[in-house]
Amino acid sequence: DTEVTQTPKHLVMGMTNKKSLKCEQHMGHRAMYWYKQKAKKPPELMFVYSYEKLSINESVPSRFSPECPNSSLLNLHLHALQPEDSALYLCASSQERSGSLNEQFFGPGTRLTVL
Amino acid sequence: AQSVAQPEDQVNVAEGNPLTVKCTYSVSGNPYLFWYVQYPNRGLQFLLKYITGDNLVKGSYGFEAEFNKSQTSFHLKKPSALVSDSALYFCAVGGYSSASKIIFGSGTRLSIRP
Numbered sequence: 159d160t161e162v163t164q165t166p167k168h169l170v171m172g173m174t175n176k177k178s179l180k181c182e183q184h185m186g187h188r189a190m191y192w193y194k195q196k197a198k199k200p201p202e203l204m205f206v207y208s209y210e211k212l213s214i215n216e217s218v219p220s221r222f223s224p225e226c227p228n229s230s231l232l233n234l235h236l237h238a239l240q241p242e243d244s245a246l247y248l249c250a251s252s253q254e255r256s257g258s259l260n261e262q263f264f265g266p267g268t269r270l271t272v273l
Numbered sequence: 274a275q276s277v278a279q280p281e282d283q284v285n286v287a288e289g290n291p292l293t294v295k296c297t298y299s300v301s302g303n304p305y306l307f308w309y310v311q312y313p314n315r316g317l318q319f320l321l322k323y324i325t326g327d328n329l330v331k332g333s334y335g336f337e338a339e340f341n342k343s344q345t346s347f348h349l350k351k352p353s354a355l356v357s358d359s360a361l362y363f364c365a366v367g368g369y370s371s372a373s374k375i376i377f378g379s380g381t382r383l384s385i386r387p
Contacts, residue, residue: 162316164316198380198382199379200363200377200379201317201363201377203374203375214374248316250317258324259305261319262317262375263319264309264317264318264319265316266315267314269314
């Protein structure tokens with residue numbers, strides 16, 4: 159299985175809602191990532207998990223809360239979002255190997271709209 | 274600090290002609306370089322990477338990239354373009370000490386006309 163899956167594909171939420179984005183991979187990768195992508199722009203890194211531990215937080219507002227329950231799953235909990243948070247949220251995973259930087263495999267993304 | 278530049282927002286090529294999508298980079302130490310492609314409303318797909326070794330790297334879908342250390346470039350190439358190659362292409366760079374973090378270029382939209 160060489161696929162990263164993300165659910166839901168689309169999400170519309172109000173500014174007072176709480177929702178979660180889910181990501182799953184079964185490639186045995188021990189690094190997992192959340193990116194935010196605005197239209198026609200490159201992905202912006204939000205969080206990196208390495209061996210289920212948060213290793214990078216790119217100064218993301220606390221209304222975004224990541225969680226890595228196990229080596230195959232990655233969640234992004236959303237609360238009190240703003241309309242400017244509307245974007246495509248991409249999950250990715252990669253092998254974690256000391257002394258090397260490996261290619262990332264991306265999921266199809268969740269298209270989030272905040273009203 | 275590491276950075277990557279894609280100087281062209283858009284590249285237009287006729288089907289069957291060779292294509293080049295440009296990328297230059299800046300990183301401390303030896304670079305890790307990647308090309309990804311993104312089709313509309315989809316995630317990114319990995320095309321190829323350079324770590325060490327041969328300067329010409331072959332990847333998926335007939336794409337290749339040439340690493341040039343003196344010019345700090347990693348241009349993506351294909352000998353004969355297909356209409357289905359039309360998409361958004363991102364170059365990305367990481368360094369040994371980047372702790373799994375890579376930086377994406379601004380992207381180049383490739384349009385192949387029949």
